[in-house]
Amino acid sequence: MTGHPRPEMADVSAFSPSPPAPSPLSAGGDVAADALLAPWPLSPWPAPHGSRPNPLFAILPLSALAIGLVLLVAVAVILVLTRRGRLRMVGAGVSVDGDKPGAPASSCDSSARGSHNGRCYPAAGCIYGGRLGPLGLAVVQPRSQGAQVFTYRELERATDGFSEGNVLGRGAYGVVFRGRLGDGTPAAIKRLQLDLRRQGEREFRVEVDLLSRMHSPHLVGLLGYCADQSHRLLVFEFMPNGTLKSHLHPAAAVATEEAMTPPPPQGPLDWQTRLCIALDCARALEFLHEHTSPAVIHRDFNCSNVLLDHNYRARVSDFATAKVGSNKANGQVRTRVLGTTGYLAPEYASTGKLTTKSDVYSYGVVLLELLTGRVPVDTQRPPGQHVLVSWALPRLTNRERLVQMVDPALKGQFTVKDLVQVAAIAAMCVQTKAEYRPLMTDVVQSLIPIVKKSPVMSCSSTPARPLQHVVYMSPLKKQGSPAAKAP
Numbered sequence: 001m002t003g004h005p006r007p008e009m010a011d012v013s014a015f016s017p018s019p020p021a022p023s024p025l026s027a028g029g030d031v032a033a034d035a036l037l038a039p040w041p042l043s044p045w046p047a048p049h050g051s052r053p054n055p056l057f058a059i060l061p062l063s064a065l066a067i068g069l070v071l072l073v074a075v076a077v078i079l080v081l082t083r084r085g086r087l088r089m090v091g092a093g094v095s096v097d098g099d100k101p102g103a104p105a106s107s108c109d110s111s112a113r114g115s116h117n118g119r120c121y122p123a124a125g126c127i128y129g130g131r132l133g134p135l136g137l138a139v140v141q142p143r144s145q146g147a148q149v150f151t152y153r154e155l156e157r158a159t160d161g162f163s164e165g166n167v168l169g170r171g172a173y174g175v176v177f178r179g180r181l182g183d184g185t186p187a188a189i190k191r192l193q194l195d196l197r198r199q200g201e202r203e204f205r206v207e208v209d210l211l212s213r214m215h216s217p218h219l220v221g222l223l224g225y226c227a228d229q230s231h232r233l234l235v236f237e238f239m240p241n242g243t244l245k246s247h248l249h250p251a252a253a254v255a256t257e258e259a260m261t262p263p264p265p266q267g268p269l270d271w272q273t274r275l276c277i278a279l280d281c282a283r284a285l286e287f288l289h290e291h292t293s294p295a296v297i298h299r300d301f302n303c304s305n306v307l308l309d310h311n312y313r314a315r316v317s318d319f320a321t322a323k324v325g326s327n328k329a330n331g332q333v334r335t336r337v338l339g340t341t342g343y344l345a346p347e348y349a350s351t352g353k354l355t356t357k358s359d360v361y362s363y364g365v366v367l368l369e370l371l372t373g374r375v376p377v378d379t380q381r382p383p384g385q386h387v388l389v390s391w392a393l394p395r396l397t398n399r400e401r402l403v404q405m406v407d408p409a410l411k412g413q414f415t416v417k418d419l420v421q422v423a424a425i426a427a428m429c430v431q432t433k434a435e436y437r438p439l440m441t442d443v444v445q446s447l448i449p450i451v452k453k454s455p456v457m458s459c460s461s462t463p464a465r466p467l468q469h470v471v472y473m474s475p476l477k478k479q480g481s482p483a484a485k486a487p
């Protein structure tokens with residue numbers, strides 16, 4: 001640079017340029033000298049006095065103005081598109097913490113949807129398709145694996161007009177019907193009852209949102225859903241052996257209408273089946289806690305939400321109250337206390353502080369039910385035995401008392417060594433202090449060797465239904481085990 005500071009563009013019109021500085025090139029030939037003396041056609045500066053004004057002085061500001069305008073419009077378009085995209089996300093789903101409903105659900109009526117053979121496909125306009133709420137889960141599956149959208153008509157046909165004879169059970173949010181879909185697939189169809197305040201809408205959204213993204217052999221699969229006008233229905237894989245509750249506590253399940261029919265008459269679940277169920281459930285919770293990001297907290301894990309397939313393999317269901325977000329500070333979410341009496345972790349019940357460890361506590365209660373055959377809260381029992389956890393905890397660490405507390409239906413199908421190990425896991429899970437409870441990964445790892453030892457079946461493969469009361473160990477008495485004293 002020489003000593004000529006370049007003027008700012010904004011000052012161009014008011015600025016009188018200094019004459020061109022002498023150039024070393026002017027000492028050269030004529031052509032070079034002419035080129036230097038003639039006004040440079042692309043010079044931004046006005047021509048010297050007396051010469052014709054350069055037309056570029058008019059064109060340049062105009063072009064600058066035009067470019068500026070184009071840029072402005074482009075920025076505005078980008079802003080509008082970004083904002084629209086954000087609104088659509090909020091409208092379609094639930095918030096990250098899952099408590100606040102989004103915009104009112106749009107219907108999936110025939111005018112709004114793309115259809116093929118009368119079936120509505122979400123990508124063509126139905127709200128619960130691939131762009132569901134921004135739960136931010138890393139486990140996003142391709143659309144082809146997603147849930148289908150059904151019309152109300154289709155589900156009406158599948159359930160014989162929602163006939164009473166097809167009622168499988170009733171839950172807090174609606175009635176579940178047995179059904180057969182158009183292609184012959186058996187299904188469990190849950191018809192949610194929306195009240196005047198549209199309670200149930202949030203549960204519907206969360207369940208569709210989560211289950212259409214999470215796929216695990218240990219979770220009940222969502223085949224589809226229907227959001228046709230005011231109807232809200234969920235279509236699940238049919239689990240022919242009902243809930244774990246209907247097997248462990250058949251009378252209680254029938255009394256509350258959770259199960260309309262008593263369980264199949266094969267008798268109580270045997271020890272090995274119970275172990276496999278425990279492992280399947282542990283894997284389901286491990287998946288929710290460790291294999292999704294952010295973690296999903298089930299929030300209502302209990303034996304009504306454990307369903308059994310034709311091989312008595314367990315799958316966890318009912319994500320209506322699930323919560324996403326233990327990615328928050330300290331892995332905690334503060335929330336309304338929802339769940340089932342007897343399964344609630346103490347810190348969650350008293351303060352609403354929810355973490356994955358709340359699920360671990362509930363899991364511990366289910367493990368105790370599998371061990372003892374008792375319900376979590378039973379006011380019919382003698383004082384001191386009403387609450388399963390408080391009754392069981394001191395017994396879990398005492399060999400003799402432990403053997404006595406085992407479900408009498410198990411009649412010596414287990415070794416005391418295995419029993420002690422399972423009891424130790426249960427005891428850890430129901431610790432009052434959340435930080436002393438194990439991770440579900442630890443529970444899975446502790447259960448695997450116990451389950452594997454069985455000569456009858458292994459939970460790592462899909463098992464055939466084991467025989468009832470398979471005694472795969474010699475009677476415990478012969479081994480000098482105290483279990484022989486079990487009733």
Ligand SMILES: Nc1ncnc2c1ncn2[C@@H]1O[C@H](COP(=O)(O)OP(=O)(O)OP(=O)(O)O)[C@@H](O)[C@H]1O
Nearest residue numbers: 168169170171172176188236237238239258259304
């Ligand atoms: N996929 C399924 N296959 C077979 N039966 C099912 C299935 N889902 C639910 N059921 C039956 O329907 C009943 C009601 O289920 P639902 O999920 O509505 O309620 P719940 O889990 O028992 O209770 P809540 O919703 O109050 O926690 C269950 O107890 C079970 O008997």
